[in-house]
Amino acid sequence: MHTELTIHPVPVRAMNLPKLWYQNNPVKTHFFNALSTLFPQGENFFISSIRNFEHCARSPALKQQILDFVTQEKNHAAIHKAYNRCLARAGYDVAWMETLLHDKISFGQKHVPPLVLLAVTVATEHITAVLGEKVLQGDLVPEGIDPELRKIWIWHALEEVDHKAVAMDLFVEAGGTYWQRVRAMLYSATGICWDTSIRMFHMLKRDGLLFKWKTWWQLAELMFGKKGLVPLVTWDILRFFAPGFHPARHNNYGLVDHGRRLLGLEAAAGHFP
Ligand SMILES: [Fe+2]
Numbered sequence: 397m398h399t400e401l402t403i404h405p406v407p408v409r410a411m412n413l414p415k416l417w418y419q420n421n422p423v424k425t426h427f428f429n430a431l432s433t434l435f436p437q438g439e440n441f442f443i444s445s446i447r448n449f450e451h452c453a454r455s456p457a458l459k460q461q462i463l464d465f466v467t468q469e470k471n472h473a474a475i476h477k478a479y480n481r482c483l484a485r486a487g488y489d490v491a492w493m494e495t496l497l498h499d500k501i502s503f504g505q506k507h508v509p510p511l512v513l514l515a516v517t518v519a520t521e522h523i524t525a526v527l528g529e530k531v532l533q534g535d536l537v538p539e540g541i542d543p544e545l546r547k548i549w550i551w552h553a554l555e556e557v558d559h560k561a562v563a564m565d566l567f568v569e570a571g572g573t574y575w576q577r578v579r580a581m582l583y584s585a586t587g588i589c590w591d592t593s594i595r596m597f598h599m600l601k602r603d604g605l606l607f608k609w610k611t612w613w614q615l616a617e618l619m620f621g622k623k624g625l626v627p628l629v630t631w632d633i634l635r636f637f638a639p640g641f642h643p644a645r646h647n648n649y650g651l652v653d654h655g656r657r658l659l660g661l662e663a664a665a666g667h668f669p
């Protein structure tokens with residue numbers, strides 16, 4: 397990992413969110429918008445879960461990777477906050493979405509052991525890394541969508557792939573177990589599906605599109621189409637359940653440089669475990 401990756405692809409203050417920025421497709425637009433509404437609080441949750449155990453990191457390399465992880469996630473949270481402000485200005489109830497997630501995270505932080513919260517971070521980081529891989533492979537945010545929004549998603553995706561092993565490495569050093577992370581993935585995967593769906597449905601309803609046949613057709617396409625989420629990500633998510641799973645064993649780090657080139661940046665030198 398490298399901190400030089402932590403650049404904002406677009407100035408936060410100048411962010412502009414076109415209405416249907418994903419090829420005029422409201423379902424795909426709002427799927428990504430819904431993910432965006434989860435990020436600022438989600439990423440702050442990852443940071444605090446990791447900080448709870450940073451003293452367990454023994455190697456200087458992992459200590460540095462934790463610092464880089466925190467910087468990257470803070471930057472993501474900042475840009476997605478600006479993104480979400482655009483959604484609020486467009487009339488979507490972002491405050492309601494933030495309250496829901498705030499209550500859920502606070503409940504967890506009050507009642508769930510910190511190592512379990514770290515396991516949830518490990519599982520969620522795997523999901524974001526898988527989604528990031530698909531973005532960088534050109535399957536989820538292809539050419540032809542709004543170029544500024546594409547930049548943001550590519551930037552976020554490449555940093556998710558870049559730091560995908562950090563939470564897992566720390567979890568192992570902190571004494572986390574296989575069953576803890578398995579249970580965490582079951583919780584995390586269903587939670588993300590639910591949290592994303594209710595936000596997406598809210599935005600489609602607000603646009604007056606929720607009860608149209610075309611919307612449900614587009615939804616089926618997003619889920620089960622040739623490049624739909626189910627065929628794209630299911631197998632990669634399931635790899636997490638293998639007892640010997642470790643994110644770094646799936647070596648897709650070349651995609652980080654690919655993403656940098658898509659953003660017009662030089663490939664970075666000398667990275668990765
Ligand atoms: Fe992130």
Ligand SMILES: [Fe+2]
Binds near residue numbers: 521559
């Ligand atoms: Fe992340």
